[in-house]
Each structure stands twice: as C-alpha cells, then as structure tokens.
Amino acid sequence: MDHLLNVTAVLSVLLLAIVLLSLRRAHIRPEYSMSWLLASVVMLVLSRERSVLEFVRLHTGVPDTPLTLFLMAGSVFLVIFFRFSIIISHLRDDNIALAQRLAILEYHIQRLREHEN
C-alpha cells in the first residue's frame, strides 16, 4: 500500500512539474493547465495524507484503500477529458464557421475585383 502511495506521489509531482514547465514555455495556456494542476495536487494530497484517503474510502463504501485511490484518480482524469472534449467541440465548431466565413469573404472580394475590372 505504501509503495503504491509513494508511486502515486512521485507521478503527481512529475505531472505538476511537467505542467508548470509547459506553462513557462507557453506550450499550454493557463486556463487549460488549471485542470491538470488541480488533478496533480489532489493526487498528491491523497497519496500523502492517508487519513483523507481513508475518509473518502469510508464515505464511498469502497472495500479497500488502493481501489479508492485508483477510482479517485480515474474519476479526476475522466472529468478532465470530458471538459477537454467540450472545449475541442467548441473549437471545431468555431473553426468550421471561421473557415466558411473566410471562404465566403474571399469569394465576395474576388467578385468585387472582377466587378471593378
């Protein structure tokens, strides 16, 4: 159990470092890094504060502590992925609308040029 918690703590710190480094290099925008920072901090706290993990386990009725940790981590990342799916969907819609607008505006410009000549 301790080994599992230690591995989780190391992975959380690693994730935190990667996200902060990506932020510094502007590879990720701050608004999209918040979910990852929050997830890594939550995982770090759960892996270091065993009492919190036990509290969650007792209140969710999960039979053992490692499974609680696994479920917590899974839930957090599922929420993040779902949030990103929504963001990607919005971006795709915007992207298509912009591409269509660009094409139509170029068409109108071309028409105006032909009209002038």
Added chain:
Amino acid sequence: MIHSGGPGSLVVIVPAFNEEGAIAGVVRSLHESVPGVPVLVIDDCSSDGTIAAARAAGAEILPLPHHLGLGGCVQAGYKLAYELGFEYVIRVDGDGQHDARDVPRIFEKLKSSGCEMVIGSRFVSENGSRAGAVRSLGIRFFRLVLRPILGKPVHDPTSGFVGVNRRALDVFSRSFPLEYPEIEALVVLQRKRFRFEEVPCKMHPRTTGRSSITAMKSLYYIAHVLLGVFVNVLKYEHRTHRAPRSPGG
C-alpha cells in the same frame, strides 16, 4: 461570376473533394440540363486538380481554406447561396452519380409543392438504380428509424441529391449536421415542422474516385447518425413540451 439571386432564382451547388476525374462532366451536364443556372462547386480543399477542372468546365468555385468534411462543405455553399439571395438551391454530388437531367424535375417540384425540401430518390419508383448490399441494408434500417420520427415514409434517406427552398436554406445556413448530414438534416427539418417530398431519380455508378463511406466506416456511420438523430429528437421534444410563453414574456 454568379449574379445575386432573387425571387424564383436557382443555384446548383456541387460539394467536391478530389473529384478531378468527374467534376468537369458533372458541371457540363448541369449546364446542359439547366442552362443559365449558376453552378457553384465548393471545393473541400482538394489536393488534385478539381478546382481547375471545374473552372474550365464553367463552374464558379468556392474554395475552402481547409478540409471541413461533407457537412461543412455543403453548409458553406448554403451560406453563400443564402447571402447571395437565391430562393432555391439544389445540391448535386461531384462524383457524377447524380443525373443532371433530374435537376429540372426537382426544381419544378420545389416550386409547385411549396415544400421546404425535395429529395431525389432512387427508390420511389423502379428506375434501375441499385445500391450496394451494405448500403441497402443501412437505407432500410434508417427508413424504419425515421418513419415514426418524420411521420411519413422516406424512401431514400441517404440521398445527397437534394433541393431546398429559402426557408430551409435559412435554417441550414445556421445549423447543419457536419458529418454524414443527409439523414440528420431530415430530422432538423422535421423539428422546424417543414415538409419534404421525394421525386424519382436515377443514379449512376461511380466512375472515378472512391466513396467516403468504406465498409469499415459503415458501423461508425450508423452509430454516428443514430446519435445525431437521437439528439435532434431530444431537442424536438424539449421545444414542443415547453409551456407556451405569456404574451408579455
């Protein structure tokens, strides 16, 4: 150059992606079948000579800056047609499967029936058109699914040979399914309480290029379209079950 439309005006739009081999024939046959009607080819960022071939054949081109897929491509054409003031738009596929000689009948039906959409259908009457085995199965399946939703049978729900009037154009230029749009578009139309009719049309086998729906994609196609239909039905329920507003609200 396409002149702005007006009452009774028609434009034919042809979505095309890498249809260099077929597009010139499609444009020429359209010019022969409906002389004087502008033909607008919407090029979905083809990597071959589609644009040059279509332009040489006498079409107007709306080139998209990057690949949007069929729905995005068709919607771009609808948006432009709407902005230019056209009253009717008929969509013909760029692969040469649709017979341009059927365009006048679709146009006539649009005008005479007053309905918002007219579908060129392979299966309204026996006309020798055949779909592949998998496609036939899919068409039968979606006929069954759509029957209770649309309140009337639709013989060829996957047909891309479609004419719309300005009311439908207004809706589609704002909201149009982006992937595999034909079936979902019917449900969108139904949500608005619009009407559709079918006219028998002949379809030719594809002579160049390949269909975007391969055997591997068929299952994804069915799942995707079913989801789209389901979501649109949910929107429909939400809209119709909402309590009517008070005159002041």
